[in-house]
Amino acid sequence: MVRESTLMWIQYITGLGILVLGALHFASLTLLAPGGYPGALEYKIVIFRYTDPLWAAALEAFLALLSYHVFNGFRVLLLELNQGSGWTKAVNVTMALAAIAAFLYGTRTILVFHLGGAI
Amino acid sequence: MSAPASSGSKFPRNMRGVLGGWARVSHANFERWLYLMHRLTGLVVGLYLIAHLAETSDIVPAYLSGDENIWNNLMQSLYTPAAHAGLLIIAAFAVYHGLNGVRLFLAASGVGVGRPIRPEWPYAPVSLRSFQRSLGWLFIAVTLILTAYAFYELFVVTHFV
Numbered sequence: 134m135v136r137e138s139t140l141m142w143i144q145y146i147t148g149l150g151i152l153v154l155g156a157l158h159f160a161s162l163t164l165l166a167p168g169g170y171p172g173a174l175e176y177k178i179v180i181f182r183y184t185d186p187l188w189a190a191a192l193e194a195f196l197a198l199l200s201y202h203v204f205n206g207f208r209v210l211l212l213e214l215n216q217g218s219g220w221t222k223a224v225n226v227t228m229a230l231a232a233i234a235a236f237l238y239g240t241r242t243i244l245v246f247h248l249g250g251a252i
Numbered sequence: 253m254s255a256p257a258s259s260g261s262k263f264p265r266n267m268r269g270v271l272g273g274w275a276r277v278s279h280a281n282f283e284r285w286l287y288l289m290h291r292l293t294g295l296v297v298g299l300y301l302i303a304h305l306a307e308t309s310d311i312v313p314a315y316l317s318g319d320e321n322i323w324n325n326l327m328q329s330l331y332t333p334a335a336h337a338g339l340l341i342i343a344a345f346a347v348y349h350g351l352n353g354v355r356l357f358l359a360a361s362g363v364g365v366g367r368p369i370r371p372e373w374p375y376a377p378v379s380l381r382s383f384q385r386s387l388g389w390l391f392i393a394v395t396l397i398l399t400a401y402a403f404y405e406l407f408v409v410t411h412f413v
Contacts, residue, residue, distance in 0.1 A: 141360075145357045145360065148353045148354075148357065149357065151350065152351075162405075170405040170409055171410055176314070176324060179323065180315065199301055203294075206294050206295075206298055207298060210291065235301070235302065235305060238305055239308075239309075242305070242309045245316065
């Protein structure tokens with residue numbers, strides 16, 4: 134079993150990564166998009182963000198960090214609501230599965246642009 | 253009244269205690285408000301992530317079929333002041349949560365919490381008179397500035413220009 138203190142440090146480290154990639158994500162929707170926010174939503178620009186290897190890698194890393202950070206955060210909130218080994222185990226397993234599901238679902242969206250419709 | 257420490261399937265109920273704890277802010281100090289906001293903003297932005305993953309997955313059928321209208325129709329349906337107001341809240345919450353998270357990371361690392369002193373009247377904790385509190389106000393100011401910029405992008409550029 135991983136210690137809670139270790140999980141919390143990973144929470145901080147992923148949080149710092151999210152801060153950097155989140156700033157890039159916001160910038161890609163505003164400052165870095167031609168025409169600002171409305172331009173960022175245009176089909177061609179969105180396709181470029183997914184097909185360009187660097188942007189896609191940044192999105193994938195952002196997704197990976199968020200999947201851990203968000204669902205570990207939910208886990209902490211849920212463990213505060215109730216106590217008990219059964220509850221703890223149920224929350225741990227559910228949140229881990231939810232994090233994996235969110236990561237795979239988001240990854241599919243990104244990978245389709247590189248591996249095609251087979252995925 | 254209080255349930256015993258349990259193992260197995262019978263859990264003691266403590267929801268009122270915890271949620272009451274969150275909402276009990278009548279004597280809350282500045283850091284307590286920051287804590288409450290950190291929890292609320294994290295919850296809202298985390299839930300938004302799930303919706304955002306579902307929303308952006310609409311680009312897949314558009315890309316595979318070559319029908320960009322699938323994407324454009326979704327974007328058009330979300331191009332409303334109400335949806336943009338929601339995004340503005342998400343942007344503000346995300347910025348706040350990120351910056352306050354940096355403050356918490358520094359606090360957990362022992363940065364800006366002051367040096368321990370001998371307890372003397374009026375027993376004010378050093379940590380509450382230290383750099384950490386200034387950092388809290390600084391990050392709130394930065395959050396407001398970036399929220400104003402998000403307002404410019406989401407409302408001024410999209411609806412007024």
